[in-house]
Amino acid sequence: MTPSAPALNPPVRILMGPGPSDIHPRVLQAIAKPTVGHLDPYYLELMNNMRVLMQGVFRTKNEMTLAVSGTGSAGMEAAVVNIIEPGDSMIVCVNGVFGGRMVDVATRAGANVTKVEKPWGEVFSPADLKDAIAKAKPKVVGIVMAETSTGAWQPIEEISKLVHDAGALLLVDAVTSLGGVPVEVDKWNIDVIYSGTQKCLSCPPGLAPVSFGPKAMEIVLGRTSKVQSWYLDLTMLAKYWGSERVYHHTAPINMTYALYEALQIVHEEGLEACFTRHMLNHKALKAGLAALGITYTAAAGHQLPMLNAVRIPQGVDDVAIRGGLLKRFGIEIGGGLGDFKGQVWRIGLMGYGSRANNVYVLLSALEQLLAEQGHKFDHGASVAAAAGVYSSVK
Numbered sequence: 001m002t003p004s005a006p007a008l009n010p011p012v013r014i015l016m017g018p019g020p021s022d023i024h025p026r027v028l029q030a031i032a033k034p035t036v037g038h039l040d041p042y043y044l045e046l047m048n049n050m051r052v053l054m055q056g057v058f059r060t061k062n063e064m065t066l067a068v069s070g071t072g073s074a075g076m077e078a079a080v081v082n083i084i085e086p087g088d089s090m091i092v093c094v095n096g097v098f099g100g101r102m103v104d105v106a107t108r109a110g111a112n113v114t115k116v117e118k119p120w121g122e123v124f125s126p127a128d129l130k131d132a133i134a135k136a137k138p139k140v141v142g143i144v145m146a147e148t149s150t151g152a153w154q155p156i157e158e159i160s161k162l163v164h165d166a167g168a169l170l171l172v173d174a175v176t177s178l179g180g181v182p183v184e185v186d187k188w189n190i191d192v193i194y195s196g197t198q199k200c201l202s203c204p205p206g207l208a209p210v211s212f213g214p215k216a217m218e219i220v221l222g223r224t225s226k227v228q229s230w231y232l233d234l235t236m237l238a239k240y241w242g243s244e245r246v247y248h249h250t251a252p253i254n255m256t257y258a259l260y261e262a263l264q265i266v267h268e269e270g271l272e273a274c275f276t277r278h279m280l281n282h283k284a285l286k287a288g289l290a291a292l293g294i295t296y297t298a299a300a301g302h303q304l305p306m307l308n309a310v311r312i313p314q315g316v317d318d319v320a321i322r323g324g325l326l327k328r329f330g331i332e333i334g335g336g337l338g339d340f341k342g343q344v345w346r347i348g349l350m351g352y353g354s355r356a357n358n359v360y361v362l363l364s365a366l367e368q369l370l371a372e373q374g375h376k377f378d379h380g381a382s383v384a385a386a387a388g389v390y391s392s393v394k
Ligand SMILES: *Cc1c(COP(=O)(O)O)cnc(C)c1O
Pocket: 019, 071, 072, 073, 074, 076, 098, 144, 146, 147, 148, 173, 175, 176, 196, 198, 205
């Protein structure tokens, strides 16, 4: 019997959640281009060129900069399993879901993990890590730069100094930060970094840009045990990305086209212009939300522009608002995770999705839905507040 199933017909959404974000139309077109073989000269050339584009967004000269086949979590796993050998000491900073995930990944890889915790929404200062580093003498310290579950923006530079003074490596999660705020791999002396395609790069989920610095590569190449994951073993992946071009696994060709195009778009705009745009739209959204009495979970000065985690006002029904946004307005925002479930909304302004019209549409929709819930505010004030921010920079 021939199975029958409905025709593929995904709805058109405005993706303003924690990822995936709105995909740039040029990126969707790139995916539809003809597939070539993974050893085709065209593809090999494309990989070389894509490395240069990735080095550009990471702001690094690291030769070992490549795209891992898999989502951001595969990048996390690749970063950890290549550095860690069973029994190694690792410190992981946990102030939200993704730090917690890194603990899990590192533990599975056999690391002896010391968890340093801060309340959700807060960030780490060097003082928070000093004692733990002295005690655990870690091989590597892992930290999340943009904690997507809390909207907190973690400064990296000072912590990097502390970590390196102690002779350890620094491993950074840049899944949400890359392409939205400055990420300075070389300047900040980050040894291992990973990201994803589906946040500020405006590309579907499916690849994970990673970069390993010289000290990290010394460790990878000097391992006494094999990397625990065959698929993510950098010593083998490097032979495909390097001049030998040894087959390891079939690269996701069309996803590579997507990421290539996405990176081109970022560089055409210019990184600094891209960061400025993210910050401006964040400020406009924030002003609009303030007019609705909605405040941020992260402390002032540490609020991510691309991921606005805000407290749900008292008496407002989380599920009704998010359901209304999706069903009536076609807008997706994120709910709270873990400790923040039912208390927080996560509004993404990532990459292509970081646009004034998205800010206006969301604020208008929120006004309508909040009014229906009996929430009190000045009608029209949120849109006007956002407009005020935009006109102040004209
Ligand atoms: C989204 C995200 C991840 C995981 O990426 P996936 O693409 O969902 O696998 C890891 N870290 C952070 C900070 C993220 O925001």
